[in-house]
Amino acid sequence: MTITSLDDAAWDSPWRRRPVGEKVALSLGLVATALCTPAWPGTLFVSVAAAVAILAFARIRARVLWQAMCAPLVFLALGGVSVLVSVGTAQDPTAVWWHAGILSVGPVSARQAANLVAHGLAGTLALMILALTTPMVDLLTWMRRFRVPDSLLEIANLTYRLIFVLLDTVATAHEASRCRLGDAPIGRLNGFRRRWENTAALMGSVGIRAWSRANRLNDGLVNRGFEDSLLTLPVRRAGSWRFKAVTLLVIAGSWAACWPVAGRLWR
Amino acid sequence: MLARRRKVVEMSEDPLLGTEALCATHPGRPIVLQDVSVDMRRGVRVAILGANGSGKTTLLRCLSGSLKPVSGCVRRLGAELRHDRRALREHRRAVQLVLQDPDDQLFSADVTQDVSFGPMNMGLPVDEVRDRVDRALTLLGADHLAERATHQLSYGERKRVAVAGAVAMMPDLLLLDEPTAGLDPAGVVQMMAALDRLREAGTTVAMATHDVDLALEWADEALVVVDHRVVQGPVDELLADADLIGRAHLELPWPLALARRLELPGRPRNLDEVVGLLGGRRPEVAG
């Protein structure tokens, strides 16, 4: 995955033109469901609903979703293992399935680990609905209605734009450095010391360029009449009652279905 | 004195924008422009030429009001430009500057939003803004880009969107800093065609450029920045002046160079005129 593949997917997604509120409701509604319902079967419903929404309705390619999930999966695996293996002497050695020295795996820790992975997986999938269909800027523009101060949103907006400008700079500067052996200097330990210095030089020069870029962008905006706010046209979007109804149904359904299986509605 | 007087009289005819004894520099630098008096008249295409670092961009920034001169002044329609917020706001509705690097002025994530920035700042109603955005994009031949993400555009596309952002403010005068730099030859032709459409729609255009062939072909007048001063005159005259172009780090455009080498009469500006001058003898050549 490259640093922009989620964003690229979001810009190209067929759900791009949906009202942001609808997508936020669906995505965060499912996140909340994953958080609050019992891990079994709540997280399963959420995972399935999210995956179906992303792959079937928002038509995101499975590869993109898989790439997006890689990093969180590593974290969940690490977290899962550390929770699964508990340390310390158990009061009742028969209550654990396996032990070696002070390490043991028992039903309690196993349940915890399963909970962690299930909740994490469902939550991340649910969040990906938003990430893969809504470019950051749409979200930020949408947040205007919550009376978040304009200047804060504008900073976030500019951050978004500058991220791409800077990524280009980093990529080209990095390449220029590699061309002159900046990443593979000759010397002890593969030129370890010089490599560090070269990395610092790269970061520093990108930082300085970023700084001057900011000043030039400011000049450019002043030219275009920038005084104290960055107003632009609001985007027109058509809401859909069907989408809202389905959202409500899916969330309420996942919740309700936990009752017969788990016997409770809270985790 | 007399020459100066004549200038003032001439300006009062229709001086869209001009400078008077303008000196300008950047903080902590020696003087960049000294005692510059130039003017841009409605409908006259102006090319600004000069060496790297001579001060073309500096001149444009003074004209657009974003750089305050050290002394002298900028005049729009005869009135001196003050550098307070009100006056500048007025000025920027009439005079728009497009910077060389489109990334220096595209700040918004999508194209329509970005182009709408200027008109929104003017406080226009939303429908009028939408209309202007559409028209600007159409003029630049960029309407198919309206829904795209800025950062996904190619360089040439970003450049056109940047110009559209200025055009949407419907200025009387559009100042462009190297609008064709980095464009492929077909892109240059398209950009020039867009500028022609603009001119037909009533906008006067001036541009800084390093391309002397293009300047000779397109412009009516040239401003040559050399040794901190600016020489103004008909483009073919200035570009035929060997002494001036030497001092200004320019080169003779090819039609003039060819005319000189062949000792042709007149100053052809483009291929057609060269062919016209050589024309009489074509049958011979073909034979």
Place this chain on the structure above:
Amino acid sequence: MLARRRKVVEMSEDPLLGTEALCATHPGRPIVLQDVSVDMRRGVRVAILGANGSGKTTLLRCLSGSLKPVSGCVRRLGAELRHDRRALREHRRAVQLVLQDPDDQLFSADVTQDVSFGPMNMGLPVDEVRDRVDRALTLLGADHLAERATHQLSYGERKRVAVAGAVAMMPDLLLLDEPTAGLDPAGVVQMMAALDRLREAGTTVAMATHDVDLALEWADEALVVVDHRVVQGPVDELLADADLIGRAHLELPWPLALARRLELPGRPRNLDEVVGLLGGRRPEVAG
């Protein structure tokens, strides 16, 4: 099959660098270059031409080893380039790429330090590095800049320092991405003179450019990137091919355009050749 064979034989004569059935793209993008087989021979000046976004830079990046092809390969002196650290290090001593924007590759506070960046990474002794820096700066006509701070240089000066940084590595082949973009006309002439000196010193030079007049005048061969493929051939032949330049978003260079309009025989490459072709008739004109 036969054509392929012939190619291999030809390459074995002196293929400094080449590609074989190379396909390349950027992560998450559709294919940029498809099935590209080109070669660059010692001493042959190559111009790379094409529309914005056609893939000129992408091709240069593949050739320099910094972009790994999707399939196919890059060959230096007949041997396939592997993309491991050792092989790349070897490759980069022989092939140097200078990017378009000099600010992307100036890392140090002063010019000498910056030019020494590459040689120091090669682990050369300090005296040798000093010597190379001096020679590189002299070749580029920039020795007077040695002591200056990088951020105080003008654009044209920064560009020359950036090239010097690559030259100091003494590559066999120097790849330049738009080395004349943004330079004033005199700066272009100087840059081209520096490239000539480099060539005399034994370095083969290839450059991507949008300036068809310059390409016609300077280059021996052209690589035209069009529709994801690359056409290789003598520069005057390719640039006279109306169909090709139409598809590649190029324009006819003026000497060829003039020759065509006047139905002159041959393909003049520059002013002198045009004058030569027209020469017989000069007295008439003067008369």
Place this chain on the structure above:
Amino acid sequence: MHIAEGILSPTECAVWYAAAAPFVIHGARQVVRQVKEHPENRLLLATAGAFTFVLSAIKLPSVSGSSSHPTGTGVGAVLFKPPVMAFLGMIVLIFQALLLAHGGISTLGANTFSMAIAGPWVGYAFYRLTKKLGGPDALAIFLCMVFADFSTYCVTSFQLAIAFPDPHSGILGAAGKFLGIFAVTQIPLALAEGVLGILLFRFLARVAGPQLRSLGVLSGGADGPADASMKETAGV
């Protein structure tokens, strides 16, 4: 190290949001004020945010070949002061959650607390302390970077431990486990960033000495508030 979406219980999410809120609101207030006084600071703050994000695209050199990325909260704390970093850090965390799937929205409070509040404040405290004791710039910056990373790592481990206490040894035991597991990557990273910080500031001192001095980062200059000095550098 970001806590993934969904794994904290609703109560913990709420608690961490509440813990982070005062810092973020304080930072946001400062930002709003700065921007009102100097509209151009918008661009500089956005650049700082973007730069912090983009740092994750730069790989740190390593002997082994495994890759890690600098987090840069220490640099931010020194250049922009911790309150501003609390706000910028949160923005960057939102971007990371939605652009890179690192972290999440329900865990945003927890992540903000560890990365954008604890890290910068602790790092900055070490930085000020070293300077006050007359330590050299290089040491101050090294300690700032190392402890910014280190405290982030500790806080995250405790946040996870509270969420998943060990059945036998309780929260402390769980904290030990998480600290142990993450130590493999986080301790070398912290030290690496410390070294990188020194090199970075040495580079900047050569290339942009006057600006840094006016920001009060290097010794021998005025120690002005961030907004005033940002204006100064903007003019250079």
